[in-house]
Amino acid sequence: MLNDIAERINEGLAGQGFDGSLKFDCGKDGVLxxxxxxxSTTDRETDCTIRLSAENLKALLSGKLNPMTGVMMGKLKVSGNPAVAMKLGSLLK
Structure with a gap:
């Protein structure tokens, strides 16, 4: 599942820049x-890490889960530089 999401993100990134590094840590389901x-789905150190379930990652990327609501409800946890996570919003539009 994460490989499919990575492919779709790569298509969406074509021609756009993303400054910094961000990891979605989905626990036993892997990382993006x-x-x-x-x-990619290859784990590495990043500027910011967002911990969430694979289902919540799909909801976040599809716009069904608001990032701020997700944090307040405990559905996702952000560590590291949150400014990098904020840049993600411009890519999701």
Missing amino acids: VLADNRA
Whole structure:
């Protein structure tokens, strides 16, 4: 599932830059890393990590889960540099 999401993000990133690195840590389901203007499922150190379930990742990326609501409800936890996570919003539109 994360590989499919990574492929769709890579298509969406075409021609757009993403400054910084961001990891979605889905626990036992794996990780999705945005770095060097591409998405991959290879784990690495990043500027910011968002911990959430794979289902909540799908909801977040599809716009069904508001990031601020997700944080307040405990559905996602942000560590590291939150400014990097804020840049993600412009890519999701």
